[in-house]
Amino acid sequence: MTPALLEVRDLTVDFGPLPAVRGVDLHLRHGETLGIVGESGSGKSVTALAVLGLLPSTARVGGSVRLEGRELLGLPGRELARIRGRKVAMVFQDPLSAFTPVHRIGDQIAEAVRIHQPVDRAAARRRAAELLDLVGIPEPGKALDGFPHEFSGGMRQRAMIAMAVANGPDILLADEPTTALDVTIQAQVLDVLRTACRETGAALVLVSHDLGVIAGMADRVAVMYAGRVVESAPVDALFANPRHPYTLGLIGAVPRPDGRGGPLVPIPGRPPAPGESGPGCPFAPRCPLVEDRCRTAEPPLARTAVHPLENARTAEPALASAGDHAAACVRAEELAARAPAPGDVYPMPEPPAPGPAEPRAEREQVLAVTGLTKTFPRLRGVVFKRTVGEVYAVDGVDLDIRRGETLGLVGESGSGKSTTLYELMRLARPEGGRIELLGHDTAALDRAARHRLRARLQIVFQDPAAGLDPRMPIGDAIAEPLRAQHAPRERIARRVPELLRQVGLDPAHADRYPHEFSGGQRQRISIARALAVRPELLVLDEPVSALDVSVRAGVLNLLQQLKAELGLAYLFVSHDLSVVRHLADRVSVMYLGRTVEAGTVTEVFERPRHPYTRALLAAVPLPDPVAERARARVLLAGDPPSPTVRQEGCRFRARCPVHAVLDTTGRSRCERESPQPAGAAPGVDHVAACHFPHGAP
Secondary structure (H helix, E strand, O other): OOOEEEEEEEEEEEEOOEEEEEEEEEEEEOOOEEEEEOOOOOOHHHHHHHHOOOOOOOEEEEEEEEEOOEEOOOOOHHHHHHHEOOOEEEEOOOHHHHOOOOOOHHHHHHHHHHHHOOOOHHHHHHHHHHHHHHOOOOOHHHHOOOOHHHOOHHHHHHHHHHHHOOOOOOEEEEEOOOOOOOHHHHHHHHHHHHHHHHHHOOEEEEEOOOHHHHHHHOOEEEEEEOOEEEEEEEHHHHHHOOOOHHHHHHHHOOOOOOOOOOOOOOOOOOOOOOOOOOOOOOOHHHOOOOOHHHHOOOOOOEEOOOOOOOEOOEOOOOOHHHHHOEEOOOOHHHHHHHOOOHHHHOOOOOOOOOOOOOOHHHOOEEEEEEEEEEEEEEEEOOOOOEEEEEEEEEEEEEEEEEOOOEEEEEOOOOOOHHHHHHHHHHOOOOOEEEEEEOOEEHHHOOHHHHHHHHOOEEEEOOOHHHHOOOOOOHHHHHHHHHHHOOOOHHHHHHHHHHHHHHOOOOHHHOOOOHHHOOHHHHHHHHHHHHHOOOOOEEEEEOOOOOOOHHHHHHHHHHHHHHHHHHOOEEEEEOOOHHHHHHHOOEEEEEEOOEEEEEEEHHHHHHOOOOHHHHHHHHHOOOOOHHHHHHOOOOOOOOOOOOOOOOOOOOOOOOOOOOHHHOOHHHHHHHHHOOOOOEEOOOOOOEEEOOOOOOOOO
16 A cells, blocks of 8 residues: 555534534545545535635634645645645636636746746746647647637636646646536546646546546545545445445436436435534435434444445456445445445335327427528627628527427537527527427417417526526416416416425425525426426426436436326437436437437437447446446547538538548548438438448448
8 A cells, every 4th residue: 555645634624603524534645536526515625625725714624634744734825835736736617717817828827837947938838838738729839828718618627737737746636627518528628637647647636526427537436425424435346335325325316328227316305504414424314224323423434344246236256445445324334245226225216107109200299390590690899890700500400309208409518509499489480490389380470379389388497596586486486477378366376386296395385485495496496387387398408417416316307207297298408418318218419500410319329320429428427437447438629610600511520530530532522511311221210410420431
């Protein structure tokens, strides 16, 4: 065993009377990656910030943080400044707010170099260019002169990593470095982190809520709950044989892109707020294995015995490092011996009723979109605006949804998903193409017909807090669509409690305000509001992207249940392909404003025909360390082209791995001819717009 590079002992952080971190113990060795996971509010980010002394002055920090044997807590600010960036560096969650917006990227990286190294400006600038090249930013010499707002989200995060490794630190602290990034950009950023650690020899502390990211990156994992570590183990042992019910619940709540996860198992209840925990185990109110002794004293984090891990989830007879497995649970030894699946411990939700029995072609068409286009003018000038070009936001989208069906709409940011939704919700004549909703051509609707049809089409937004008026009780918020349709008061009074029960909330809470509910409960309120007027098509715009994994599982189960009970059709927009695989019946893939592949979920996920779809699927991390390490990686180069220029030929060719290996004739075809959707085989519901769906000839 190598000595610990970083050792955290009994770390505590209090904000006034509220404890945010309660006795955290961690250790990190040279070249190791430690993953820290847990729900929001568990203390992950506070722990990482406390190591570098970056918490606000209102925080009281106790315990011990030792770097190579040197105590960091209590060091003067000047001493800590010498350590930050040189010995320990931070990669923040939001690079846009971490960079100074009025300074060029190159100047900020060069400044980080000059603070710790005795070099002149020219040498620091050359070093900055080398660092940008290391993290894969094209034309690093030109990128040095760019401002943060001129970089895409993925490029900003890569530049932040370049700044973090500028002085060859021993430790990188990465706090949710891939949050809000597209799956392809996430794969690029994670690959950059691997490269940076390999080139500098740095150890990595990776804070993330994504268990798939942790499975593919970490050597060891610490699971946090209510401000303390409740389980710590090597990554293989943790995923194969979790020994705390909370860890088991987190793993069971994660949908898998390979479709092998089965029904999702939501963890009931919510995490305790700081200061809410009683004298016993803080997880006891949510734990399916709770006993009387769990409520009297909080169990310590203790090592458990080594057990053979012979179960259906691993082919390994035993893991040599399983002795480094600790859990804060009185039933840890029992879980180690039994190795139960999440569904064996947590109550399983009732499976939804089977979908419509009749063939898809015979079901009523709810939405048909053909050749949809939408452009926006590019304006220049402050006082007098003038048009200098166009943005081709949507340029050939086809959608088809039948009754009782869920269509998943996926693609990177900028692919046109949100603009497509906007065009649908307007219920007006589209700029180009045709939209037919429930048998009505939107181009032919008058004002009265549009008002009647709007009740049959509702939307649930990504951020439930922004979608609800904070000054309005939730009962009034749910009743508002009914009032807009001039429903009688008696009907509204009956309907609101019925809707709250339908989405799993207490009707007695109708007079409460949105801030009194958790994020998952607010999203349930938004769903109830959308269902108030009994719609036939529900548009779901990233409805679970801002939710913790355990809360997300409950909302996804609710959506499946409502679809089965009410016969709803869903248009489900998401960048998370794991969620789409779990919820959708069919999937449509968009790239640069155009549909490039569509078909049943099984066909598209198991037999993708477009190189872009294959890259998307390869970039989705699996919450399974063994399977994740065995997968082939497909990294797309760069970002999508600008939508301000209408691309000739195949729009994906600049990033396409198939195009890169084609002969001259094949490349010429991709550059000249725009591929049209073509079926995989007669009778198979699967089309792709690619000249070479089977790869290079």
